[in-house]
Amino acid sequence: MAKEYSLDKDKIRILLLEGIHKSALEFFNSNGYYNIESLPEAPDKETLFSKIEGANIIGIRSRTSLTREVMSAAPKLIAVGCFSIGTNQVDSHAARLLGIPVFNAPFSNTRSVAELVIAEAILLMRNIPAKNAAAHRGKWMKSAANSFEVRGKNIGIVGYGHIGSQVSILAEALGMNVYYYDIVKKLSLGKAVACSSLDELLSVAQIVTLHVPETPLTCNMIGEKEIAVMRKGACLVNASRGSVVDVAPLAAALKSGQILGAALDVFPEEPASNSDPFISELQQFENVILSPHVGGSTVEAQENIGTEVAEKLVRYSDTGDTIGATNFVQISLQPNSNAQRFLHIHRNEPGILKEINYVFTSKGINIAAEYLQTDPEVGYVIIDTESRLSSSILQELRDIRGTIRVRMLY
Numbered sequence: 001m002a003k004e005y006s007l008d009k010d011k012i013r014i015l016l017l018e019g020i021h022k023s024a025l026e027f028f029n030s031n032g033y034y035n036i037e038s039l040p041e042a043p044d045k046e047t048l049f050s051k052i053e054g055a056n057i058i059g060i061r062s063r064t065s066l067t068r069e070v071m072s073a074a075p076k077l078i079a080v081g082c083f084s085i086g087t088n089q090v091d092s093h094a095a096r097l098l099g100i101p102v103f104n105a106p107f108s109n110t111r112s113v114a115e116l117v118i119a120e121a122i123l124l125m126r127n128i129p130a131k132n133a134a135a136h137r138g139k140w141m142k143s144a145a146n147s148f149e150v151r152g153k154n155i156g157i158v159g160y161g162h163i164g165s166q167v168s169i170l171a172e173a174l175g176m177n178v179y180y181y182d183i184v185k186k187l188s189l190g191k192a193v194a195c196s197s198l199d200e201l202l203s204v205a206q207i208v209t210l211h212v213p214e215t216p217l218t219c220n221m222i223g224e225k226e227i228a229v230m231r232k233g234a235c236l237v238n239a240s241r242g243s244v245v246d247v248a249p250l251a252a253a254l255k256s257g258q259i260l261g262a263a264l265d266v267f268p269e270e271p272a273s274n275s276d277p278f279i280s281e282l283q284q285f286e287n288v289i290l291s292p293h294v295g296g297s298t299v300e301a302q303e304n305i306g307t308e309v310a311e312k313l314v315r316y317s318d319t320g321d322t323i324g325a326t327n328f329v330q331i332s333l334q335p336n337s338n339a340q341r342f343l344h345i346h347r348n349e350p351g352i353l354k355e356i357n358y359v360f361t362s363k364g365i366n367i368a369a370e371y372l373q374t375d376p377e378v379g380y381v382i383i384d385t386e387s388r389l390s391s392s393i394l395q396e397l398r399d400i401r402g403t404i405r406v407r408m409l410y
Contacts, residue, residue, distance in 0.1 A: 009033050012317065013076075015051055018042050018061040020083050023306035031314045041273055049073050057313055059083055060090075062293065063272060068094035078407065079316050081309040085109060085162075085296065086241075088214050092327035096378055099345035099405030101325035103312040107162055108304035109296030113211075114166035116295050117237050118174070120263035121207045123289065124235040125150050129261060133286040146233075146260060151175035156205025158198065158221075159240065160186045164211035168192045179204055183217075202229040207237065214241035224249035233260045239295040242266040247281060254285050263289035320382050320409060329373035329380050339368045339384035341409040342393075347402035348379045355400045356381060359393065378404070 009032040016024060016038040028036055042063035043051060052058060052074040059081040060066065068091050071077060080090055082104040095102050123129060127146045134141045155171045157164045157180040168178045168189050178192040181201040188194055195201040198221070202208060208230065212218045222236070223246040230236075236259055238245050247268065253259040264282065270293060271278050282288050296305070312324045320343045321333045346352050353372060360367055360383065369384040389408075397406045 010035050012056045013037070013054055014057045014059070015039075015055040016059040017064050018083075020059050020061065021302040021306035023303045024059060024081075024083065024310040025306075027307050027310035028314065031318070033314065033317075052077065057081065057317065059309065059313070062086075062089055064089060066090040066095070068098075071095060071098055071100060078405070079103065079313055081313045083302075083305050083309050086213065087326050088241075096327045096375075097404070099378070101316060101322050101328035103309055103316070103324050104326055105305040105308040108308050109298070109301035110162045110166050112298040112301040113163045113239050113295040114170055116265065116291075117163075117167050117209050117239055118170045120237050120289055121155065121171075121209065121235065122150055124237070124261040124263055124287075125153065125207065127261065127287065129289050130286045150207070153177065153206045154179060154204055155207045155209065156180070156195070156201040157192075157209055157211060158182075158201065159211035159213075160192075160194075161211060163239075164209075165189055167209060167211065176207075198226065199229050202226055203231065205234060206231060207235045209237040210240045210244050212240050212244060214243050219243050220246040222246065222250070224252075227253045227258060230258070232258055235260050236262045238263070239265040242268045242270065251281050251285070254282075254288065261287040261289075263291070265291045265295045266293055318409070320407075322380070329375055329378065331371050331373050331380060331382060333371065333382065336369070336384050339386055340389060342383045342385070342397065343405075343407040343409065344381045344383070344397055344400075344403065345405040346379050346381075346400070347404065348374045348377055349402045352379065352400060352402050353381060356383070356397065359396045359400070360385060365389070 012033060012035060014028060014033060014036040016036060019040045025036060025038060048070060052070060054076060055074055056076050057079050058077065061083050066080060071094060077100055080095060080100055080102045082090060082102060084104060085106055087102050087104050090102050092102050125148045131141045152175060154177045157167055160180040160182040164180060168180060171178050172190045179195050179201050180192055181195040181198050221244055227249055250262060267280060282290060315321045319333045319335050321331065322328050323330055323332045344356055366386045367383055368386045371382040373380050391408060394406050394408055
């Protein structure tokens with residue numbers, strides 16, 4: 001027997017922005033969600049406010065910024081899907097206080113980014129960017145000068161997470177010596193060697209690749225001081241976040257020859273769309289590879305991301321399951337075909353759970369199951385009842401002090 005939901009799935013409005021892969025749409029459709037609007041670009045602020053106002057679920061990539069102001073203008077919004085590795089384009093703290101879990105795809109494009117990093121490392125060590133530029137100008141630069149094999153060379157990986165560890169595996173398979181540095185102790189893969197400090201890694205590596213999140217700690221973590229510590233003639237690859245590298249001292253090091261070459265896929269300021277101009281002081285260097293934030297932009301990665309994030313959003317919408325949310329307490333749930341299910345998100349204050357339970361027990365309703373998780377600010381309780389209550393009970397639950405959001409799933 002098909003489960004009856006308090007809000008029909010065809011009334012749940014899903015807004016997908018920035019040309020999210022069709023695999024997301026297909027997954028939503030296969031699970032009964034058809035009220036979907038998909039836009040190919042990141043909308044301007046006015047359009048975003050207009051579109052998000054009635055949305056229940058929104059999916060974005062990296063160019064749409066969901067601030068507290070934007071999300072506050074979407075009273076029906078229950079979840080955000082970042083179809084990307086990071087979620088820094090969303091004010092995740094504001095979302096949590098609004099009762100909105102944020103989901104992403106931390107694993108789906110790791111291989112794509114890792115492959116690009118290895119490819120760029122090889123090209124830089126062989127001095128191919130400069131030779132390629134010369135060939136386009138009709139100049140023949142057949143020379144072994146500044147051209148090296150990567151076998152036997154030292155690669156330094158800053159950030160040994162999902163992508164950094166994949167780079168480690170691929171680099172070792174090519175015969176490279178792998179060194180890594182991470183602020184969190186990690187298990188070394190293969191023969192990789194952990195460094196005790198960033199300076200230690202920079203001093204030993206002939207290729208440095210960055211795989212860290214955007215935080216106050218990582219802002220300009222590669223600047224004039226760090227570049228001076230690097231081996232003369234080393235190469236730098238950044239496919240993490242644009243704020244991680246201070247571009248001005250990098251440009252100076254490229255001019256002086258301290259840095260043999262660099263490859264950047266991310267920048268401090270990036271165009272909002274493909275029609276906007278891209279400007280960087282690194283454009284003057286022929287030994288620099290500049291790519292438009294495409295580390296994870298392969299057909300395979302975007303298809304995987306589309307499915308992974310859509311699956312998490314559907315699971316939350318259908319069952320209240322928050323596993324995979326980056327800003328929310330984690331509850332793993334299966335559907336309960338023999339009960340009604342209510343979700344209550346509230347400020348984490350003493351006595352609220354007692355008041356929630358009283359709404360049901362005062363009516364003689366048996367609570368079949370109850371799940372509660374809290375963090376210092378927010379509590380999330382899921383209640384299954386052996387009853388068939390009308391939606392009128394939702395107002396009683398909303399009237400409880402500290403309530404942020406209430407839903408009746410089915």
